[in-house]
Amino acid sequence: MKLTLFNAYRRAHCTCQPKYNINPYLGRCQHQCIYCYATKFPSFTGHARPRLILLENIQKIVGDTARKLPVMLSDCTDPYQPLEKHYKITRKCIETLAKHRFPLLIVTKSDLVTRDIDLFLKTPTAVSLTITTQDTITAELIEPYAPPPEKRINALQKLVEKGIPTTVRIDPIIVGVNDDLKEQEKLVKNIAQTGARQITVSTLKPVKGFFKRIKKLNLKLYEKLSYIYSDGEKIAGYRYLNYLKRKQVVENFRRIALKHGLEFASCREGLPHLNTKFCDGTFYIRKDMSIEGYIKI
Numbered sequence: 412m413k414l415t416l417f418n419a420y421r422r423a424h425c426t427c428q429p430k431y432n433i434n435p436y437l438g439r440c441q442h443q444c445i446y447c448y449a450t451k452f453p454s455f456t457g458h459a460r461p462r463l464i465l466l467e468n469i470q471k472i473v474g475d476t477a478r479k480l481p482v483m484l485s486d487c488t489d490p491y492q493p494l495e496k497h498y499k500i501t502r503k504c505i506e507t508l509a510k511h512r513f514p515l516l517i518v519t520k521s522d523l524v525t526r527d528i529d530l531f532l533k534t535p536t537a538v539s540l541t542i543t544t545q546d547t548i549t550a551e552l553i554e555p556y557a558p559p560p561e562k563r564i565n566a567l568q569k570l571v572e573k574g575i576p577t578t579v580r581i582d583p584i585i586v587g588v589n590d591d592l593k594e595q596e597k598l599v600k601n602i603a604q605t606g607a608r609q610i611t612v613s614t615l616k617p618v619k620g621f622f623k624r625i626k627k628l629n630l631k632l633y634e635k636l637s638y639i640y641s642d643g644e645k646i647a648g649y650r651y652l653n654y655l656k657r658k659q660v661v662e663n664f665r666r667i668a669l670k671h672g673l674e675f676a677s678c679r680e681g682l683p684h685l686n687t688k689f690c691d692g693t694f695y696i697r698k699d700m701s702i703e704g705y706i707k708i
């Protein structure tokens with residue numbers, strides 16, 4: 412038994428460097444974001460459920476894995492969704508990984524992440540918090556059961572104060588929903604003021620089932636997004652914005668990130684030359700890669 416490598420989907424413009432990935436939970440993540448891409452994988456549909464087997468096996472899995480690549484938690488469910496308060500599977504995995512000095516990349520929308528700061532201090536760790544908007548009404552619409560933006564900003568501040576390198580994903584940017592640049596510049600400014608290092612942006616890339624879900628939820632939004640994506644491109648099972656539209660969005664965010672002294676990356680847009688650091692945040696915990704090598708992928 413070994414840690415599983417993250418599947419960097421090159422056809423979908425993924426430029427991630429090798430890393431492992433652990434999903435401590437299966438089923439539909441309890442945060443229930445309306446845009447969630449993981450819903451296209453059968454293992455991440457149905458009720459959210461803990462992978463209790465990890466509690467038994469994590470020692471062996473980690474012990475059997477020799478190459479100390481960064482370990483990401485998680486790509487398909489939030490490792491700090493509400494179930495984690497009870498089951499503590501994420502904590503157990505991190506505890507074991509930290510003991511073996513694996514670098515960690517934590518990707519979450521939850522302020523529960525601050526519970527594990529004591530463990531993050533034991534091994535190189537970067538935390539990537541997703542904050543898509545500061546507007547609570549928009550956040551409730553698109554991420555109904557995730558902690559509100561204010562709690563996430565407070566968590567970011569706490570992590571920074573403890574010396575943990577943090578980045579923020581403004582992901583996804585949904586044109587017509589959370590792409591207002593004046594509003595988003597306020598968010599970027601607040602992120603910069605916390606001492607976070609970087610923002611990473613990514614435009615919405617609807618997957619199978621997305622439009623059907625939105626139609627049931629909000630007809631106006633469905634009609635708006637259907638129109639916006641009508642001239643988009645289909646890439647590896649994702650609906651992308653038209654190239655010029657997404658390039659414009661990414662360049663706008665790049666400008667405001669640099670203006671506020673932040674590093675910048677876009678994720679899976681096919682625009683890696685605009686990045687100043689790795690998009691996933693592993694730049695802060697890797698010793699082996701330069702941004703130049705990364706851009707050439």
Ligand code: SF4
Pocket residue numbers: 440441442443444446447448449486487488489520557
């Ligand atoms: S937090 Fe992430 S994994 Fe969970 S529903 Fe939202 S997008 Fe999906």
